[in-house]
Amino acid sequence: MLSISGLSKRHGSRTVLSDVTFHALPGRVTGFLGPNGAGKSSTLRILLGLDRATAGTALIDGRPYRELPDPLRTVGSMLDGSGAHRSRTARNHLAWVARAGGLPKRRVTEVLDQVGLAGSGRTRVGRFSLGMGQRLGLAAALLGNPAALVLDEPVNGLDPEGIRWIRGLLRAHADAGGTVLLSSHLMSEVAEIADDLVVIAGGRIAAAGPLDQVIAGHATLEEAFFALTADRSEQRC
């Protein structure tokens, strides 16, 4: 389980997160939805130990990321695409991640296959399309066969077939008991895949709960999203 509790973040005098609290549960896909600049990446960076909170906690199975004994086997993540150097091949990049994380080399071949890049393992990352880069980022996230996946805007750059594919992959992961937390600013994408929804705007949680509860009283998710985020987006202090 991923547990975010009372999380606040300030950059100088600017508050970018205020008392953010929500959970992402095993067996569920949780969509973390908000407009640009709402605080999604800031929250996920803290959860993944890449930034420190000003206050509050962000825990993975009850521990901060930095205290996980075996992080890559616990949580797989993708922030900002693949993070691979352009001059590396996909296979070299994954082998490097596997080595650093103490994972067996055979996992490289397995995840390349899993994300549909089996034929592109020896291609330099600099020649990858945006969608291939997303697939490579996902391959790295899957390397440790983790129970939890934390993905920042995973459908960015994917074509319709790629979007359909990633939906299936994330659905299967949750159906097998895994926890999936994915951020997006695209309502339609989230509506297609999420079981639970967390809506953030202006650094504050505007709504959280099962998808149907969050959109109850609104004709569509789009209408709910604008109603929930309209007041908050301008309220950052």
Ligand SMILES: Nc1ncnc2c1ncn2[C@@H]1O[C@H](COP(=O)(O)OP(=O)(O)OP(=O)(O)O)[C@@H](O)[C@H]1O
């Ligand atoms: N290092 C920083 N210094 C100052 N402000 C920052 C810093 N990092 C993020 N911010 C600000 O925090 C706010 C939230 O940014 P964040 O990237 O978390 O939003 P987001 O919801 O992920 O948006 P997007 O969908 O555009 O990526 C933004 O206004 C951003 O400008």
